[in-house]
Amino acid sequence: MEADKLLRKHNLRVTGFRKEVLALFNQRSAAVDSRTIEKHLQPADRVTVYRTLRTFEDSGIIHRIPDPTGAVKFALCNDGCNDLAHHHSHAHFHCNTCAMTICLDGHGQMPIDLPSGYTANDIQTIVCGVCAACNRAT
Amino acid sequence: MEADKLLRKHNLRVTGFRKEVLALFNQRSAAVDSRTIEKHLQPADRVTVYRTLRTFEDSGIIHRIPDPTGAVKFALCNDGCNDLAHHHSHAHFHCNTCAMTICLDGHGQMPIDLPSGYTANDIQTIVCGVCAACNRAT
DNA sequence: TTGTTAATGCAACAGTGTTGCATGTGTTTT
């Protein structure tokens, strides 16, 4: 979706910086972390990057993907998300070699046995391994 | 397992601090973060805590569990782990209310479709929801 | 175009994790 329309749809002001951030998300298939945004959008204030990411996450434009290492990356949401709820029970792949992270879509959810009294509202799966590029490089 | 035996089994020196850390892991069913260790083992140097956790993780005594928020916790491994490889394809539960994290065991792995050229060696599942104690408190 | 509200930039701070080095302690060897 156009950056302008996407922002307006979520009741956010359309600013140059936000459009650049969205463009960066669009041109990358892999998940992005705040460092990458800082570096690529040259005169980018760290604070603004963090606030932008938080705003986008709260609005349902992007979703948070934790690494196995504890690092956090973000990727664009599909259309189902808004400020009320994220719907991201899809799996993510994390490359142990280059630390790249991507979304894996199109598969059902595994049945989980929870202890009694527990309730679940979101299931995230992280698949760790080696991506195609790193496998070729070996 | 006895702390002494566990440490010796992994070729680590048996020190007071390490035994206290292992005792803390043993007396808690939930995953533990470095802050908790610092606070509970009173005169505990942050650096020593981090190095101890890293040593234990490298040796296969504990495994790392990332929160959806990006925070990192640790829990004891089952017996199959050593310095060469961790085997932790089991799921973890994270309570959105109290931030408690536990291991869920005893279920099979979901089949995952990876893009061609990708290889997987570990699958981690994080179930987010509300634990029994927090559900009761509502 | 003007006024209101939100976004940005800057400075300072807090939390988390790391590195280097000196000192202390566990383990092995004699």
Added chain:
DNA sequence: AAAACACATGCAACACTGTTGCATTAACAA
């Protein structure tokens, strides 16, 4: 049991990540 060695610990300082407060600037609505 003592000495020597290697590793573990504690301290100081640092780096990185993320946050808060406040002044300034830009977007949007009237």
